[in-house]
Amino acid sequence: MSQDPPRIVIAGAGHAGGSAAAFLRQYGWKGSIVLVGEEPDAPYQRPPLSKAWLKGEATAESLALRPARFYAQQAIEMRLGTRVAAVDRAARQVTLSDGAVLGYDRLILALGARPRSLPLPGARLAGVMALRGAADADALQAALGPGKRLAVIGGGYIGLEVAASARALGAEAVVIERETRVLARVAGHALSAFLEAQHRIRGVGILTGVEVAAIEGDAGAAQSVRLADGRQVPCDTVLVGIGAVPNTEVAQDAGLDCAAGIVVDLAARSSDPAIYAIGDCTQRPLPLYGRSGRLESVPNAIEQAKQAAADICGRAPPPPEVPWFWSDQFDLRLQMAGLAFDVHEAVMRGDGSEPGFTVFHLDAAHRVLAVEAVNAPADFMAGRLLVAKQARVAPEILRDPAQPLRGLTAS
16 A cells, blocks of 8 residues: 555454554554554553452553554544444455554554353353453453452463452352363463462462353343352352454455464564564464464563554664563462573472462473562562573572572572
8 A cells, every 4th residue: 555644454352452542653654653542442451450449440541552642642543332342455445343444554453352252051141251352351340349259260370360350359269170270381380389378378269170061041131150060059140261262354355374373583573574463363483482373461461562653664673582470369460571482490489288389380491481479579679680681590599599699680
């Protein structure tokens, strides 16, 4: 497409899309920017939805990625309440769900992901919910409170965060997990055991190694979760938190390379040189680990937004970052950095039964691959640097809290 001024269309107004628009202006893009978002709201932070927002400790203003005036001041056109429904790569045009057609010189797909659905009887009963956006959080908040009963299907971070918030609101909560431990796909055994114990202490029921057979109800509303062994978990509300599916359909229909997400390089470029993809919808290189994968996190959304904006604006690429994540549950601050591929040994620093410990995951050569910390921010920051350096550290040094980590991270 050739037009004056050149236009960038960003498909998706979540954390990734909103950040890309801001970085484009920061990096000197003078052309037109159109930000297309399916929700009626300007870009906002999603992580607090399962925590501060549910507990009534956050406002729409505090969740906003940037003040409302920012977009007008930066000449970023907002098309909210609609979405990119189709991409015509030959014509360099997108068609929106409201019928509008927009030309583009560069297109950034920030399509996000959606909650994985539960293919079981009763999944469509009233009271069965998922949590992805603000409207979902509002509906869930209205269903929680003293005397209410919540069943959470899925023991991942979202499920545990919501269970913790439900207890803070006075509701009963039971987490149902198919694997033999919570966080089985995203955390080590020590962190899983610690969190399970902490949830039990605070009154959350935890059922692991169980299969859900159906959600049962009366008059069209959920009343219990039936397990494969016949047990019933009574409830008023069911949260389904069994992972997310990347929104790649538009990209696939346009003929872009897709695998577990839209395939991109370290500049966030797709298989079409005019199209970039960022955030939860992408399958991206993981240079520290010699492979590719899909990351669902705010830091990843921001990193890829920087990559795309830098490439479009002709700037040097940002340095690769260590993947990192966080979760708040009760009074516990969990921080994780790196990815635990090919772990040979997990080294505990501190007492793993109490907050204030760190777990380092090492390969056979004692390289630090990943770190998990609970209420241990200094150790987390040091561990993150060790991961970035792929530092080799003797396990006995990491294990001993009296041994300072700061010197190990010096250049």
